[in-house]
Amino acid sequence: MTATANAQRFREFKMPDVGEGLTEAEILKWYVQPGDTVTDGQVVCEVETAKAAVELPIPYDGVVHELNFGEGITVDVGTVIISVDTDPGAGPAAAPAAQQAPQEAAASGEEEAEPQGRQAVLVGYGAAPSSTKRRARKPQAAVPAQPEPASAALQAELNGRAAPAPAAAPVITPAASVTAVANGTGGHAGRPLAKPPVRKLAKDLGIDLAAIAPTGPDGIITREDVHAAAAPAAAPSPAAPTEAAAPVSAAAAAPAEPGLADAAAREHRVPVKGVRKATAQAMVASAFTAPHVTEFITVDVTRTMKLVQELKQDPDMAGLRVNPLLLVAKAFLVAIKRHPEVNASWDEARQEIVYKDYVNLGIAAATPRGLIVPNIKDAGVKTLPRLASELGDLVATAREGKTSPAAMTGGTVTITNVGVFGVDTGTPILNPGESAILAFGAVKLQPWVHKGKVKARQVTTLALSFDHRLIDGELGSKLLADVAAVLERPKRLITWG
CATH class of the missing domain: 2.40.50.100 (RNA polymerase II/Efflux pump adaptor protein, barrel-sandwich hybrid domain)
Known part of the structure; x- marks a missing residue:
């Protein structure tokens, strides 16, 4: 062929x-x-x-x-x-x-210096170099990659024994050298095969990767390998019988504080990557780029909670998830319609404010991989049943970890429902590129003055964070007040909508 x-x-x-x-x-x-x-x-x-x-x-x-x-x-x-x-x-x-x-x-009577088969490749390190074919020759002595003297001494000290004397360098044939690379004892530029987070873990624990036998696929050193090598180092070793007893101070003779000697053995680390890494970077960029302002308002939502119960019995909402978040989302959209200038973004490169005639409503969702913010496209023009349907699909997809990247791009404003955790309110950080984020707190029975009398009413606190480059205090206050007004008297969904 x-x-x-x-x-x-x-x-x-x-x-x-x-x-x-x-x-x-x-x-x-x-x-x-x-x-x-x-x-x-x-x-x-x-x-x-x-x-x-x-x-x-x-x-x-x-x-x-x-x-x-x-x-x-x-x-x-x-x-x-x-x-x-x-x-x-x-x-x-x-x-x-x-x-x-x-x-x-x-x-042709020649031999290959190194096999040309695929080797494990780690991002940032590239493949181990391979040579082209050459004439057969006798094996020559080669010095394998050895730990730095300081590292070997440190490792020996951690293990509670004297540093070993340097061993004679073994003779390694070219084929044996390739095998060492495949087993993780070699690597690019003489380094053992390990991912960057594993290398950092080994450095933090004072472990020499060259002294670890890899158990991962293709001879890659894993986190478990490093922890296994660190366990003996963390345990104190008894002094050798031949060691002379040295005088120690009272402080040194006192037993170590519990937990300090084996702290590393009782910790575990998780690499920051994927969704969690992107979220962390985005939040830091947002916090130090957009000047945040957060305002709060406490509102009686008793009528809204009654409407939620009525909508659950409505035939037009059959099979849909109806909850307070749905009406908070609708109230937010109605308020944005009354103040469309809040729906904007800041173009730093062109030094322009981009006003948008559409609202892509983001819903912050906690998932096992971290916080994500998928959004409902053109949420401002959707009917209440349609909004309920898409909100339910959005949450279900996020919990399954199936949210597509397209669903998390193009958002303009966001709602974060901290009330589901029993939290009253917070100071939410803007999703990068968006102008505002509304935090919906827990709904609780509280004493409230209603029609001149103190009564038990269902009350919640809303917090609105906004980009002060786009939204000044007056505009932000009007937006938040309108959201509260709709939730206090939900008939405004009709008169204002």
């Missing part, structure tokens, strides 16, 4: 940009394995980007030939992650060019 025919038979699927300008994604789970039959449109894996978890369909029919990366590996956009044999009935395929080279070399 010619190289062209071979390439047409084995189709390669690259990591796509599933968002807007995303550069990488982590492979969370493979749904297929080599040898499995796949069809065009079948989901083969789930990946996590900086915005959401996304399932990727394969665009080919055939049999899975190879998975290029394992689960938990972060892959750059445009990198081949899976190949499919689109004509499995055609018999054995011709070996790829990289595999043909050793055969040609053997036939």
Whole structure:
């Protein structure tokens, strides 16, 4: 089979940009394995980007030939992650060019210095360098990568024993050197194979990666490997019998404070990546870019709570999720319609304010992967049943971790429902690029002056944060007051809507 025919038979699927300008994604789970039959449109894996978890369909029919990366590996956009044999009935395929080279070399009396097979590639480190074919020669002594002397001494001290004497350098053949790389004892520029967060963990714990036996796929050192190596180091070792007893002070002789010696063993770290990393970066950028102003108002929502119960019995709302958040969202949209100039964004590059004739209403949702803010497109023109339907779908999709990146872009304002946690209110941070965010607090029975008498009424507190470059104090106050007015007397949904 010619190289062209071979390439047409084995189709390669690259990591796509599933968002807007995303550069990488982590492979969370493979749904297929080599040898499995796949069809065009079948989901083969789930990946996590900086915005959401996304399932990727394969665009080919055939049999899975190879998975290029394992689960938990972060892959750059445009990198081949899976190949499919689109004509499995055609018999054995011709070996790829990289595999043909050793055969040609053997036939001509030459040998390959290093295997050309695929090696584990870590983002930011690249593949281990490989050489081209060369004349056969006798194995030469090579000095393997050794820990720095200071690191070896430190490791020995942590383990409670004297530093070992330098051992004679073993003789390593070129093939053995490649095996060391594959097992994680070597690596690019002589470094063991490990992801950047694992390297940082080892550095924080004072562990030398070169002294760790890797257990991960393709010889990659995992977090568990580092913790396992750190456990013996954290435990105190008894002094050797030959050591001379040295005088110690009373303070040194006192027992250590409980918990300090094994603090590292009782901690665990989680890499900041994906949605959580993007959220953290966005919140920091928002807090230090947009000048925030937050205002509060406490309102009697007894009538709104009664309306919620009535709507639950309404045939037009049958099968829909009706709750106080739905009416808060509608009240917010009505107030924005009365003050459309709040629905804007700041264009720093052009030094312009962009006023928008549409409202994409974001709903902050807590998920296992972190806080996300999907939004309902053109929410301002939707009927109450339609708004209820899309709000229910939005929340359900977010909880399943299936929110698409497109659903989290283009938002103009946001609501965060902190009341579901029993919290009265807060000072929410703006979603980047948006002008305002409304926090809806818990609804509680409180003593309230109603028609001249103190009565138990259902009361909540609203907090509105807004970008002071776009919304001044007067405009922000009017917006918040109108939201409260609608919730106090929900018939304004009709008269103002």
